[in-house]
Structures are given as C-alpha cells and as structure tokens.
Amino acid sequence: MTDKRFILAIDIGTTTIRGHVYDEKAELIGQGLQKLEFSVPERGHVEIIPDVLWSQFLAVGREAIEDSKVPADQIASIGISTQRATFTTWNKRTACHYHNFISWNDTRAAQFTDSVNRAITFRGLKAGARVVKWVTGSRRYEAASVLSFTPQLVIMRLCWVLDNINGVREDLQKGEVLFGTIDTWLVWKMTKGKVHATDLSNISCTGLYDLYVSRWNSIHMSYLGLPSSLLPEIRDTSGDFGICDPVLFGVEIPIKAVVGDQQAALFGQCCFRSGDMKITLGTGAFTVVNTGKMPSVPAQGAYPLIGWKIKDDICYITECNQSDCGTLVDWGQSMGYYNSPAETDGEARSVDDNGGVYFVPAFKGLQAPINDNCACACLIGLTPRTKPAHVTRSLLESVVYRVKQLYEVQKKESRVKLNQVIRVDGGVSRNEFILQMTANLLGQPIERPTNLDMSCLGAAFLAGLASGIWKNKEELQALRKKDAVFEPKPITTEEKEFRTWERAVKRGLAWYTS
Helix, strand or coil, X not given: CCCCCEEEEEEECCCEEEEEEECCCCCEEEEEEEECCCECCCCCCCEECHHHHHHHHHHHHHHHHHHHCCCHHHEEEEEXXXXXXXXXXXXXXXXXXXXXXXXXXXXXXXXXXXXXXXXXXXXXXXXXXXXXXXXXXXXXXXXXXXXCCCCCCHHHHHHHHHHHCCCHHHHHHCCCEEEEEHHHHHHHHHCCCCCCEEEHHHHCCCCCEECCCCEECHHHHHHHCCCHHHCCEEECCECCCCEECHHHHCCCEEEEEEEEHHHHHHHHCCCCCCCCEEEEECCCEEEEEEEECXXXXXXXXXXXXXXXXXXXXXXXXXXXXXXXCHHHHHHHHHXXXXXXXXXXXXXXXXXXXXXXXXXXXXXXXXXXXXXXXCCCCEEECCCCCCCHHHHHHHHHHHHHHHHHHHHHHHHHHCCCCCCCCEEEECHHHHCHHHHHHHHHHHCCCEEEECCCCHHHHHHHXXXXXXXXXXXXHHHHHCCCCEEEEECCCCCCCHHHHHHHHHHHHHHCCCCCCC
C-alpha cells in the first residue's frame, strides 16, 4: 500500500481538457480546465494542433495540482482519459509530427470510405465471411460479414494520410513513422520517447485491432496496405505506462492508466456488470453497454469495443453515438434563443409544447442507426407564431429523440439484457427537462451522479487501482454518489411527437451530394 494518497487524472474531451486531483475517498480536491483549441480548415476537416494540445495538457495538470494544495511528490500516479479515434503520425527520429491531429468527428475520408465499401474485393471478403460464419457460427466472421467502414474509423483516415500527406509513406518505408491516438502521443511525450504504447480501450476504436482474436487486424491492414511497424505496444488499461519526466510536474510520477473517454466514463459510473448501461451527454451523445466477456457484432452503427483490461479481467462493450448534442445547445445560444445553457430548461418548460417545430441535429451528419454522413441539420415547422422558446424546446427534444434511437439500437444489438437503471453523465445531463423526457420515452429510471465529469473519475479509479490506493472494484462501488433519479412518467403525446420528428429527419437525408 502506497503512502501517497492522491491521483492526478487528466481528460482530453472533444471541447475541454480537465485536470482533477482526487483523494482516497474519490473527493475532488483540485482542478484545472481549458477549452480545447481545434481548427476547421474546411468543411469536414476537424484538427487539433499537437503543440497547442501539449501546452494545454501540461497547463491543466499543473493548475489542478496547484489548486489541490497537494505537494507534487504526494501524487501516487497519473491517469489519462482521451477522446478516441483522434490521431496523428510523427517521425520517431526527429519527433516532428507530419500533420495535425485528425479528430474523431473529421469526415475527410468519407469518399475514400465509400469507395472501399463499394469495392468488389471488399464485398468479396464479406461474402466469404458469410460462408465461413454459416459453417462455423463464429461471431468473428459474422461481424466481418456485416462490417462497413465509416469515416470515424481511424484506419480510413490513416489511409487518407498515407495518400495525401507528403513524406509519410516515404518515411514509413524507412521505418521512421510512429502512429498514435492522443493517449499514445501524450505518453510518448511524457516519457521523452521511452514508451510508445496504448491500451485496448483506445486501440479497439480504430479498426486496426481484431477484438475477436485479440491481435492486430492483419486482414484489414493487409487489404489496405498498412504495415505494423508504425503501431504502438498494447498494454493493460490499468497498469504501467512509464514514468513522467520530472521536468513536467516537478517530480517523477508513474503513469498508471490510459483509457478512452467513454470507457473511462463507464468505469467511473461503476458499470461493472453485464447489461449495465450509461449515456454520456457531452459534445456528442454516447450510449455504452457493458456486454461482459463476449464482444457483440456490429450492426446499425453500434460497434463492439473493449471497455478495459485489468490483468485477466477484460470487459467488452457495445457503443453507438450521435456527433451533435452539446453542440446544439451552443448553437442555440449563438443564435440568441437564450443567453446561457442554464436557461434552456426553463425556456423549454415555459411553453406547453414545441409549437409544431422540430429540429434535426445533423451538423455532422446522422450516426446510428441512420448512418447518413450527407444529412443536414433542419429546423422545420416554423410559423409566424413560433417563439424562441419553441425552438429551444425543439433543440432539447431532438437530443432526447436521438438518444431514444441509440437506445433502441443497443436494446436490439448488444445481445445482453439491459439492467433497469440507466446512468447518465456529461455537461448536458444538468438539464432536467432532457433527463425527465428521456426517462419517459425509454420507460426506465435515469440516474445522475453528483460528479458529472465521469471520464476524469474513471481514469482516476483505474490509476488508483494500479497504484494501490484502492484494492478492487467493490471499494469503488462504495465511493459512488447519486445526485438524482428521474423516474419515468406516463407519457401521452411524446411517442407521437417522436414519430413526427422522424418524418422531419427524412427531409434532411442525403442533402449533401459532394
């Protein structure tokens, strides 16, 4: 048991970077926050400048330690949670990156993805997989028989990089190129290039890893011409990722956890049982289900991933997402419908209904189960009597309607029985109008914790287990604190309104043709 009783957790989300210091009771005693800087050089391109990210990462970590009043030498370990499927490539000899981080919600590889999915050879591979699945009943080949690549998969955008960024393919042939999602690059920087590693929660989100046989996806990589020389080492989620350079935080601190942000939130919510489900309402909306020891099969935009690996304990999950959630609330504020997100709850309740106004949340297309990257956002049903409150209500309702669609996919495709209470987190879950309406439409209780920054807490839990602050997951369960439970109420018009909203969605499908 260590005498150092504090954990530094840093979470790189889609819009913010948070640094939290927790004590052994999982109480937050110090924090730092910065808004993540990113750029959109053209439609569909979303990038993060590596040097800016690095400086922000260090700043929030130092701010959190300073705010906690804890001496840096009392920090037992660091846990890192990051947005997944955001990656860069760099030269291991010069340490220079070839391009900015390409974000998970970047769609630059959409045309390439479509061409791969339509290719005769790829369709032939899927047909062959169907035959093998019919003969063997293997889930691996069942998954291969129905898989379609999406632009969100790293493997698609990595191929785009090799074809479009000067120097990468040439240096790759020399064995000088390293690939990494944000976590990998941060660990490499923090250890001064000594550790080039990731964990299963992050790498399973890339399309580069075959989680059915627990090794690199040699079929995909061979088909797309990707060598394994650029790939990082895979380590346990809660384990050893080297020692942080003392120059960064004043002392050497072990890096004891690396985890994807959604998996971190699931772990922070203590969703340790098969069938446990959490919904994160942040920049995007994510539904994640613990499927236990067995991966599911991709369907309707729901994908099997790995939640975490802790020694011999490996947890599989099924996840589906919608890119736009908090972005809708921000957009409504920028349009002047309200002055702050905190006002949206009261605004939505100030009118009896949406006044016939429906919003389709497709700033970045529509993901599961619609899966249309060319869909456009729509505001439909405006009349001279429409008030800003009607529009506000329609924005919030659209969040709930998309969550319902994601939930129905999970209910059908995760292949486990969902447990009764659904846990929720993320900044948008402060909105009680959204949570009550979600409980009503799903017909299940929605539980909100006191700490909404579950990705930070999950990273801290995982680092704390590896550094001996906590012994097991049972101890973590006892540290959970509930803020509120929203019980479903009998609905009268909400289901009908949902069906009308689905009609509105159809109006914006396949809008962008190039």
